[in-house]
Amino acid sequence: MARRRQAVTIRHVAADAGVSLQTVSRVINKEPNVRPEMMQRVQESIARLGYVPSIAAQRMSGSRSYLILALNDRERTIADWRSRQGADWVDQMLLGGMLTCAEHGYRLIIELVDTHSDHIERELAGAIAALQPDGVILTPPHSENALITGLLDRHGISYARIGSLAPGGFALTMDDDNAARLATEHLVALGHRRIGFIAGPSDYELSGWRVTGWRRAMAAAGLATDDLLAEGDFSFASGRDAAQRLLDSPAPPSAIIASNDQMALATLALLRTRGLDVPRDVSLVSFDDTPIVRFTHPALTAIVQPIAEVAARAVELIIAERAGRATPDGPTVVPAGLVVRGSTAPPRDAMVVEEERG
Amino acid sequence: MARRRQAVTIRHVAADAGVSLQTVSRVINKEPNVRPEMMQRVQESIARLGYVPSIAAQRMSGSRSYLILALNDRERTIADWRSRQGADWVDQMLLGGMLTCAEHGYRLIIELVDTHSDHIERELAGAIAALQPDGVILTPPHSENALITGLLDRHGISYARIGSLAPGGFALTMDDDNAARLATEHLVALGHRRIGFIAGPSDYELSGWRVTGWRRAMAAAGLATDDLLAEGDFSFASGRDAAQRLLDSPAPPSAIIASNDQMALATLALLRTRGLDVPRDVSLVSFDDTPIVRFTHPALTAIVQPIAEVAARAVELIIAERAGRATPDGPTVVPAGLVVRGSTAPPRDAMVVEEERG
DNA sequence: ATGAAAGCGCTAACAA
């Protein structure tokens, strides 16, 4: 294989336009101090020759690599891919992040990192040394990882943390407390009074926010939350256990909100096993709205996480900072939504009351 | 932002080990002509300093960028991501391709390209100029695109074509004809004699292979295929139309094989609309085995496409070629499998016969 | 507002 060189370089453009390399560079980088007529002449040459700057060369001399790294948990991501259960977190990140990158001439590279802390610094340091990314997007459960943020701070690489409100970098959330409130209010409006909540693990900061949202909405409706909270770890098995605890309590809930899809599916399966109908006997709301919850029977009412949009915003923040544009001080909150499907209905007793009335 | 430089460069390593830059370079690239003791000394320095070569610099001087591009159809990919129907093609590509890349120090970058031919050359030429990838993986329907392969040939970039048997680059298939044969034989073994086939669009070469596999298996079983073939374009709507044609024929099939999941789901929905039970009245087999077909009622018997493995093999072929290792001449065929679920059963008449016997 | 020179980190070609 011959040594591969750039077909068209800045040199060709400079020669074609009859200007110096610098002028071309200035045009490429939209720098000031170029007369409009010069700029146009150069841009015409660029278009005519089909010139595209080499990212490698830009990185070599300048400070930009036009690369943004999206860090995802290795174990969980690979497990999701292998199990083919329809989790589409990475796809949604790509949808929002990659397309937004493309708009600005950047590329998004998915990078998997081990949670195990021995590896994490070496791995990330290696990726940084190899790629010299202009920015890094952190996703749960790494958004709060001080080892990671410390490393990035030391390297002067800007980063965005999805699902975090901590200072340092750009914090973005998907409005978790509000989302839980939405789900709770939906059930309250249907007439439910005992609404159980299956929380996620506490190493995800957003788990707490969701509990808070549920608690607040319950309190606002004058409802108690004692004995109505169970914690899982986002896995199917833990969801089943949590649901079991809720259902076995002296006064079981007439509706359950699960903090993610796997735990909601586990709850659905358990309810079916016990001969309980959804939504007639128990209503069920899921977080995430990954593809599969549309295909269960009944399809699940779910909180829609705006993953694509939050990824897009994260990219925009990183690029804006590098471009020297103003960026917000506080966290960016992208609102979540609620999709009502077949798994929520008025509780049994409420229906009886209605029937008695009628 | 300060001009960001490499923290540890080849220079530091050379100084630390007391050798020349070139010797370090040779060790990094596993080149010959380095004494084992030298090599070890250098490797120790590399480990101690935590040195990782800059991909940008490697690309600048050498011929390798350690980047592999995976080309996917823009429109279809974005539609899949947005619709959140569980299509996990990209995930499976990442699972196989990215992890294999990582093993060899490469990175996989997903690149979306427009099918529209005006754009395709400019876009790809731009991506090549910007990234100078060491290899490109083509996926259907671009695997056979002469505009693309011509451009890659001219640039001397090695490429792999998934779902193609054409010469030029590395051809890989997922054993489509055999897969269709498997599905057909499964139905034949259950006692079906009229097995309908919904083909994919003809711009996907693999559509034809699947039809061939079905035809051969039918012929081998002594069964006719007249009036049992309908063509769709992989979309839900086209699947419904095709299923309609099959079911409205004078002698409708007792089993249907659909060339992808969307068309299978459409067939399932149509059958339900017509009050036909799956699998009691009609058996149904899908291609692809994307996540959702496990959650339909009944779950669908499906051909499992080894997307991850074929992506892994594609990456390996590209890397092997660049490393000067031997590569196979012919196409690489990765076998597909069949997962039997609830959508296939003996046909009604066969059951009647059995009942009469019993 | 424009240009010339220096060098980023690394490897290919050549020399020793």
Place this chain on the structure above:
DNA sequence: TTGTTAGCGCTTTCAT
């Protein structure tokens, strides 16, 4: 087997 030299394509100084 090892080291030296000359760039790769671009952006940063610093001149003009």
